[in-house]
Amino acid sequence: MSKDARVIPEKYCFLSGSLLKVLAVIVMLIDHMAAFILYLYKPATQPILLLGSHELSLYKIMRYIGRTAFPIFVFLLVEGFCHTRNKKKYGRNLLIFAIISEIPWNLLHSGTYFYDKQNVFFTLLLGYIGMVAIEKYQDTTIVLCKIKQTAILLMLLLLSILLKADYGIVGFGYVLLIYVLRDNCILQTILGICFLPSKWIGGAAFIPINLYNGKRGFIKGSIAKYFFYGFYPLHLICLYIIRKMIFGV
Numbered sequence: 001m002s003k004d005a006r007v008i009p010e011k012y013c014f015l016s017g018s019l020l021k022v023l024a025v026i027v028m029l030i031d032h033m034a035a036f037i038l039y040l041y042k043p044a045t046q047p048i049l050l051l052g053s054h055e056l057s058l059y060k061i062m063r064y065i066g067r068t069a070f071p072i073f074v075f076l077l078v079e080g081f082c083h084t085r086n087k088k089k090y091g092r093n094l095l096i097f098a099i100i101s102e103i104p105w106n107l108l109h110s111g112t113y114f115y116d117k118q119n120v121f122f123t124l125l126l127g128y129i130g131m132v133a134i135e136k137y138q139d140t141t142i143v144l145c146k147i148k149q150t151a152i153l154l155m156l157l158l159l160s161i162l163l164k165a166d167y168g169i170v171g172f173g174y175v176l177l178i179y180v181l182r183d184n185c186i187l188q189t190i191l192g193i194c195f196l197p198s199k200w201i202g203g204a205a206f207i208p209i210n211l212y213n214g215k216r217g218f219i220k221g222s223i224a225k226y227f228f229y230g231f232y233p234l235h236l237i238c239l240y241i242i243r244k245m246i247f248g249v
Helices: 017-036 058-066 069-083 087-100 102-110 119-136 141-164 168-180 185-194 203-210 221-247
Strands: 049-053 054-056
Touching: 017 058, 017 069, 017 203, 017 221, 054 058, 069 087, 069 119, 069 168, 069 203, 087 102, 087 119, 087 221, 102 221, 119 141, 119 168, 141 168, 168 185, 185 203
Parallel strands: none
Antiparallel strands: 049 054
């Protein structure tokens, strides 16, 4: 992240990439617990708070909290892309875990091994390939580079539609937006909130994002790194089993 055009002065930034990952995983889990289990528990859907004219239930509150997960994961993806030493390996890992996550994703959404929409790893993968294309063909003075870059991005855009990956075409575009604005924190925050798939609700995600200090943090080594990859399919299958045991669906 550039030190220029910061939203929050650098001396106040205390969150490492590791802490952002932990936060993203926690709010994602909160969101999915509500989306796939609590919606079946009637007391959780009953209003418990009144915010202006809006009635808030435990279910809604948890879903609102969960809307902050996607922007943080996208930001971390962009940071990972910019700092990885092996871009091919990074992309390969996204593809592997996209495939691994499909059965848990399908079971949780449809109760079967088949579901017409794909998990969010595919969205992140398409966005990652898009970043590769932008970086590789960034020389806009060469017409052929610009044509190749545009063609690849359009193909990825079409693929995001055909795959029906989570967050869809908006999610794919969001990755590229955060990447292109990576050196201007103020503009990244403003446009990042304006173009959120969750329609502003997840804007709070840019508070921890702007408290990021640019450091890797405590997550080091293959075991810790792959734990965060593996948490996604693992928590999906666990939620499916829990729902099946409690509600039978």
